[in-house]
Structure formats: structure tokens, C-alpha cells
Amino acid sequence: MTNTIQSFSPQESSISLNGNGAGKGTRDRHPEGEARVVVQEWEPEAVETSAPGETVPREEEIPAEKPKKRGKSGGSWVKKTLLVLPLLGAIAAFGGVGVMRVRNAQAPVQEAQQTAQPVGLPVAAVPVEVSPIQEWVFADGSATAVRSKHLTFEEGGTITYIKEVNGRDLREGDRVSEGELLAKVDDRRLNADLTQARATTAEAEKQKSVAIANLSQVRANRAQAQASVEQNYASIEQAKAKVEQARANRAQIEAKVEQAQVGVEQAEVKIEQAQANVAQARAKREQAISQVAQAKANLEKAIADLELARKEQQRRVTLYQEGAISQSDLDLYTNKLQNAEAAVATARSQVSAAESEVRAADSQLLAAEKEVDAAKRQAIATQKDVQAAQSQLAAATQDIEVAKSQVKAANSQLSAAESQVRAVEGNLRAAEAQVEAAQAGIESARSGITRASVNLEDSALYAPFDGIIAYLNITEGDYWMPQRVQPSADYQTIVEQVPMIVIDPSEFEVTVELPAFEGERVQPGQRAFVVLEGDASAAAGGDTTSDSLIQRAKARGRVFSVSPSVTPGGRSVEVKIRITDGTENLRHGGRVSAWIAVAENENATVAPLNAFVFRDRNPYVFVVNEATGKVEKREITPGIEGISQREIVAGVKPGELVVTEGKNRLVDGAPVQLIERVQ
Known part of the structure; x- marks a missing residue:
């Protein structure tokens, strides 16, 4: 290709390039009459190689972050050099010969031909x-305490107590200790229910003892009764033996006497049995008297409870008429x-x-005493029989x-x-059923105690662990x-409605x-850096580097869990990061930006x-050989891409x-001029 600089007059001249390059220039007159050329603009679209007409297309640069800023004077000088030198470099590299004819209005026209020398691309x-x-991957999220507890009353009522700290009421930000009472509602009714349940249990246990x-x-x-049956069986056998003996030994008086003596002994046994019946009857009478005393004591207690209940009901009627309590309380x-x-x-x-x-x-x-008398009389009669x-x-x-x-008689x-x-068997079954019923009453009464105790616990709020009050709404x-x-409300509404929230x-x-x-x-386990909401925009800026990001982070941690599921709407994956350093810089519920390596x-x-x-989707770099002043195009294997x-x-x-x-102007082996070396 030949680049020709056309002739120009002392007042006005222009420069044009033949081929694929284009350029414009003007000739200004020097104060001393010399001519000089001023290059205004030049932008090559293609550069020749060793053969005429053969060109190398412009190279596609890899997308990059915003480069580092340089000083104003150095960057301006490089840009000006890059605008001026390509014209001379192109003429020298491709062997073009230019002929310039300068005409001077005061001298004869002279022609000169010069050969351009090669100049490296800057x-x-x-x-x-x-x-x-x-x-890195990053996303905005929220910071929360790992342990937090929403505390709420399960029982309604007037809040009668809130913990005091240094003579003032509890506030958000105050520290609390595990098990510490923080607040409670009016629990007088609940305490009364618990007392009543305990009294019912005691009464049920007393009934079980009686049963x-x-x-x-x-x-x-x-x-x-079973012993009496056995005894009667024996009496029958004895009486039958006596009959047989009397029939066999009717003539023998000794046998008759002995027979009569057996009758006497039987009579004495009857006396003893009758006396035992008397003792048993007396024991029953004593037990019945004790039961009468117990029943009267229960009656007196029931009457006292009735009087107390009547007074309480009358007082509630007055309070209801005054509008102090509801109809349900009166009922x-x-x-x-x-x-x-x-x-x-019942009592x-x-x-x-x-x-x-x-x-x-x-x-x-x-009746038992009469039996004793009858047995004695029978014994006397039997003695008379012996004598007879x-x-x-x-x-x-x-x-x-x-x-x-x-x-x-024995048969009867x-x-x-x-x-x-x-x-007695029927009485035994009834008594066993009574014991079982009493035990059931005890279990029912004990469950009443448990229920009343739970209700009482639900009327108070205790610190679940050592922490601080994050929210206080009462x-x-x-x-x-x-x-x-x-x-069913949203989380923000719940936070504003729940009595208090404690966090660790x-x-x-x-x-x-x-x-x-x-x-x-x-x-899990990958490092993560947390940037506060106020620094998030700066961290995502174009001049951010890994070092500046790490310095800007106010907290650090590691990935704790990665959800295996994808949210249907956002098509996103939830990631949790446990903070290991900088927890004091975070606030519960605060917005942050997390960067994960x-x-x-x-x-x-x-x-x-x-x-x-x-080029052709393959990554390359141009390596400068300072000894030869040329570049080498090398294909590389890329790895991790940072910021x-x-x-x-x-x-x-x-x-x-x-x-x-x-x-973008370079090819393999192209001469270059190193204008700036960034350290």
C-alpha cells in the first residue's frame, strides 16, 4: 500500500492516505515562513500484513471491570501519543513512500522524497x-440472632408487673438472665383455681382412704362368712354321726353321755361364735358412729363453703350492677x-x-347379744340332756x-x-368399685391441679435464656x-403485637x-463477608477490589447451611451464614449485603x-518482550475470576x-512501544 501526502500551498495544505486508512490534516504557516503539518484525526480500520491487501481484523477485548485510575497528566499524554503515532507507525511498518512537495511563494518549488522508519505501537x-x-457471589439479606424467643401471655388480664432495672421499668436493650421473671398479668383468679384444685384432690384422697x-x-x-360355711359343714357331719351313734349304741349309756357331751361342746362353740358376732356388731357400730362424725364435719364444712360462696356471689352481684365485672364473671x-x-x-x-x-x-x-343368750341356754339344755x-x-x-x-338346724x-x-361377695365388688372410683377422682383432681398450674405459668413471662430485650410492646x-x-399476620405485625422478644x-x-x-x-464452610446497608452501594461499585471489600466488611463468618430447595416464586436458594467475627456490629433484623467466596x-x-x-471464544493475552520490543500472543488457561x-x-x-x-491493535509479533508500566 502506498500512502501519499499531497502537495499543499503555504496558506493551506491537506494530507490524505490512500488505502484503508483515513486521515485529515491542515497546514499552518509558521511565523518564520516554514511549513508544518498538523494531524487532526486518524483511525485505522485495518492494518496490512506482509502481503498487500491482506488484513487482520480488530480484536475483541474481554469484558472487564473499570480499570484503575491514573494521574491526569500521564493518561492525557498516552492518549495524545496514541492519536498521533499510528499514522507514522503505519507508514513505516508497511513500507509506504510519501512524496511531499512544498511550495513556497517566495522560492522555487522543491521536491523531496523521504523513507519512513518503523515505530512501535504505544x-x-x-x-x-x-x-x-x-x-464472589453476593446478595442482600437480613441479620438475625440465632437464638430468639417471642414471649406472650396465654392468659388474659391486666398486666400487674414488669421487671424493674435500676429503679426504672424494663426497656428495649436491657439484659436479662435465664429464668428471670419479666412480666405477669393478674393471677389472683388462677391462684384461687389452683387452691381449689388442691382441696379437691385432698378430699378425693380422703374418700379413697375410707373406701x-x-x-x-x-x-x-x-x-x-366362708369360715361359717365350713363350720356348718362340720356341724352337719357331727350331727349325722351323733344320730348314727345313738342308733347303734342306744343301750350304752356311756355312749349317750359322750354324745351329749359333744352337744355341750357344740353349744360352747356356738357361744363363742355368738360372742364374736357381738364383737363384730360393736365394731360396726363404732365405725358407723365415726362415719356419722365425719359426715357431720363434712356438712359443717359444706355449710361454711356455702356461706362463703353466698357472700362472694352477693359481692359479684354488686360489682356486676356497678359494671365492674362481666356477666360471665357473675355467672x-x-x-x-x-x-x-x-x-x-349431699353432706x-x-x-x-x-x-x-x-x-x-x-x-x-x-340380735348378736340375743344369740349369745340363746347359745348359753342351749348349752344348759345340752347339759341337762347329758344328765338325762x-x-x-x-x-x-x-x-x-x-x-x-x-x-x-345345721343345714339351715x-x-x-x-x-x-x-x-358379702356383692359387697366386696361394690367396695372394690368404690376404691376404683375414688382413685379416678384423685386422678381427675390431680389433672385439675396440673391444669391450674399451667394456666398460672401462662400468666407470666420468664427469660428463656441470658440475652437482651429486642422488642417490648407492653x-x-x-x-x-x-x-x-x-x-396468620405478617412478621412485622407480629413483632409489633407480641409482648416482648428476647434475643441472644x-x-x-x-x-x-x-x-x-x-x-x-x-x-457450607465457605468464607463470607458482611457489609452493612450503608456501605452496600460502595461495595458494589466499579472500583471495588477484593482487598477493599474485605476491609469494608464489618462482620465475617462462614456458610452454615444451603437450602436444597428452590423458592417457587423467586427461583432462589436460601443460604444461612453464621457470624464468627463482628457480631457487635450487627443488629437483629438489620439489612446487610453478604459476599460469599x-x-x-x-x-x-x-x-x-x-x-x-x-478471539473465537478463546482467551489470550499479549506478553511484552522488552528485549525485542515486540509482543507475543499467548493462549492461556483461565481460572478464578475475581472482582x-x-x-x-x-x-x-x-x-x-x-x-x-x-x-486491540496488536497481532502476534507486532512491535510496541511501552508507554506506561503499571506496578
Whole structure:
């Protein structure tokens, strides 16, 4: 290609380039009459290679962050040089010959031909260095305490107590200790319910004791009835033997006497049995008297409770008429009065029943004493029979008849004893059922105690752990209703409605949501840096570097968890970061920006992002050989891409110079002039 500078007059001249370059120039007259050329603009679209007509297309630069700022004078000088020198460089590199004819109005026209010398393209370069590099993903999120507790009353009422700190009411930011009482509502009604439940339990346990005693007595009665049955069986057998003996030994008076003596012994046994019945009847009478005393004591207590309930109900009627309490409160004490009246009626019935048992016991005692008298009389009669048997043989026949009568009587007694056993068995089942019912009453009363205790606990707020008050929405004297807190409301509304929130400020975590394609690269344990909301814009600016980001971070931590699910709406992944340093700079609920290092290399070979170019999607850099003054185009293997640098895994060694400015005009082996070397 030939570049020709056309002739120009002393007053006006112009320069034009033939080929693919274009240029404009003007000739100004020098004060001393000399001519000089001023280049105004030149922009090559293509550069020739060794063969005419063959060109190299302009290279596509890799997208890069905003380069580092330089001084004003140096940058301006480089830019001016880059505008002026390409014209001369292009003429010298491609062997163009220009002929300039300068005409002077005061002298003959002279022509001169000059041959241009090669000049290197101006470039700026930086040395490749070994430095730590991180690849980041970041997102905005919120900081929260790992441990926090929403405290609320489950019982409604007037707030009667809030903890004092140094003589003043509790405030947000105050520290509290685990188990410390923070606030409570009016618990007088709950305490009364607990007292009543305990009294009911004591009464149920007393009833169980009575039922157990009754069961023991019934079991003793059953044993006695069974013994009576066995005894009657023996009596029958004895009477039958006596009959047979009387028939066989009718002539033998000795046998008759012995037979009569057996009757005497039997009579004595009956006396003892009758006396035992008397003792048993007396014991029953004493028990019945004790039951009467207990029933009267219960009646007196029920009457006292009735009077108390009547007074309480009358007082509530007055309060209701004055509008101090609600209808439901009045109905509560009206029901208590009705229950007390029913309890008095029940106690009176128990007294009547106990007195009836005393009368029945008196009747049984009288019957038992009569049995003793009858047994004694029978013994006397039997003795007379013995005497009669000794005196008369004929008495033996009478003894046989007596024995037969005794057999019949024993059979009757056996039937009565068996009936008594069956009756006692029924009483035993009833007594066992009474014990079971009493036990059920105890369990029910104890559950009432538990329920009342739980209700009492729900009327107070205690510190769940050592921490600080993050939110406080109540004051002493407020009337609290559990319905104020709606679980379906948004979180901000709940925070404003719940009585108080306690947090543990010793451990914080940051929650962010990353796009799904970035969330796949995040793993637990990766380092993370937290920038406060006020510094977030500066951290995301174009002049940010990894070092400046780390310095700007007010807290540090590591990735704690990565959700395996993707949110349906935002198509994002939730990531939680546990803070290890700088918790004192965070606030519960504060907005922050979190930067996560998804890839790191502490000893990476790195170069600025603006040193890389891509041709056919392959990354290259231009390495400056200062000895030859030329550049070498090298294909590299890229690694981690940081904020302002990229790692070079292979292709360039640390210390080599790579072009950062002017690389779009370069080809492999092109001569360059190093205008600026950035350290």
C-alpha cells in the first residue's frame, strides 16, 4: 500500500492516505515562513500484513471491570501519543513512500522524497503477579440472632408487673438472665383455681382412704362368712354321726353321755361364735358412729363453703350492677353458689345415711347379744340332756331326735351362711368399685391441679435464656388479650403485637437468597463477608477490589447451611451464614449485603481483567518482550475470576508483562512501544 501526502500551498495544505486508512490534516504557516503539518484525526480500520491487501481484523477485548485510575497528566499524554503515532507507525511498518512537495511563494518549488522508519505501537502493560484471589457471589439479606424467643401471655388480664432495672421499668436493650421473671398479668383468679384444685384432690384422697377401709372390712366379712360355711359343714357331719351313734349304741349309756357331751361342746362353740358376732356388731357400730362424725364435719364444712360462696356471689352481684365485672364473671360465682348448695345437700344426705347405719348396727348388736343368750341356754339344755342320758336309757331316743334336729338346724345355718357369703361377695365388688372410683377422682383432681398450674405459668413471662430485650410492646397497667397476636399476620405485625422478644446477642446469622444458578456453587464452610446497608452501594461499585471489600466488611463468618430447595416464586436458594467475627456490629433484623467466596486460591497467578482478549471464544493475552520490543500472543488457561483480576492457570509466568491498553491493535509479533508500566 502506498500512502501519499499531497502537495499543499503555504496558506493551506491537506494530507490524505490512500488505502484503508483515513486521515485529515491542515497546514499552518509558521511565523518564520516554514511549513508544518498538523494531524487532526486518524483511525485505522485495518492494518496490512506482509502481503498487500491482506488484513487482520480488530480484536475483541474481554469484558472487564473499570480499570484503575491514573494521574491526569500521564493518561492525557498516552492518549495524545496514541492519536498521533499510528499514522507514522503505519507508514513505516508497511513500507509506504510519501512524496511531499512544498511550495513556497517566495522560492522555487522543491521536491523531496523521504523513507519512513518503523515505530512501535504505544501500549500500557502490567506485570503478572502472585496474589490471593476470590470469586464472589453476593446478595442482600437480613441479620438475625440465632437464638430468639417471642414471649406472650396465654392468659388474659391486666398486666400487674414488669421487671424493674435500676429503679426504672424494663426497656428495649436491657439484659436479662435465664429464668428471670419479666412480666405477669393478674393471677389472683388462677391462684384461687389452683387452691381449689388442691382441696379437691385432698378430699378425693380422703374418700379413697375410707373406701380402702371399707374394702378391708368387707374382705374380713367374706373370710368370716366362708369360715361359717365350713363350720356348718362340720356341724352337719357331727350331727349325722351323733344320730348314727345313738342308733347303734342306744343301750350304752356311756355312749349317750359322750354324745351329749359333744352337744355341750357344740353349744360352747356356738357361744363363742355368738360372742364374736357381738364383737363384730360393736365394731360396726363404732365405725358407723365415726362415719356419722365425719359426715357431720363434712356438712359443717359444706355449710361454711356455702356461706362463703353466698357472700362472694352477693359481692359479684354488686360489682356486676356497678359494671365492674362481666356477666360471665357473675355467672361463674353463681355456679359456685349452686355447687356449694348442692354440696350441703349431699353432706346432709351423707349424715342421714350414716345415722341409719348406726341404727342398723344397734339392731345387729342386739340380735348378736340375743344369740349369745340363746347359745348359753342351749348349752344348759345340752347339759341337762347329758344328765338325762345318764339317768335314763330312754333319753337316748330323745337324743337321737335332738341330733336330727341339730342336723336340720345345721343345714339351715349352712344355707344362711352360704347366702351371707354371696351377699358379702356383692359387697366386696361394690367396695372394690368404690376404691376404683375414688382413685379416678384423685386422678381427675390431680389433672385439675396440673391444669391450674399451667394456666398460672401462662400468666407470666420468664427469660428463656441470658440475652437482651429486642422488642417490648407492653407497659404495666395494660389489659392483655391473647387474641392480639394473630399467627396468620405478617412478621412485622407480629413483632409489633407480641409482648416482648428476647434475643441472644452472642451469635448472629445472615440469611440471603441467591439465584438458583449461583446457589449451586455455595457450600457450607465457605468464607463470607458482611457489609452493612450503608456501605452496600460502595461495595458494589466499579472500583471495588477484593482487598477493599474485605476491609469494608464489618462482620465475617462462614456458610452454615444451603437450602436444597428452590423458592417457587423467586427461583432462589436460601443460604444461612453464621457470624464468627463482628457480631457487635450487627443488629437483629438489620439489612446487610453478604459476599460469599465460592472459589479461592491464596497463591494464584493473576492479571487485571482488562489484560485479556477473546478471539473465537478463546482467551489470550499479549506478553511484552522488552528485549525485542515486540509482543507475543499467548493462549492461556483461565481460572478464578475475581472482582478486578482473573487467575491464569497456565500460559503466563509471574513477572511477565501483559498489555492492558492498546491491545486491540496488536497481532502476534507486532512491535510496541511501552508507554506506561503499571506496578
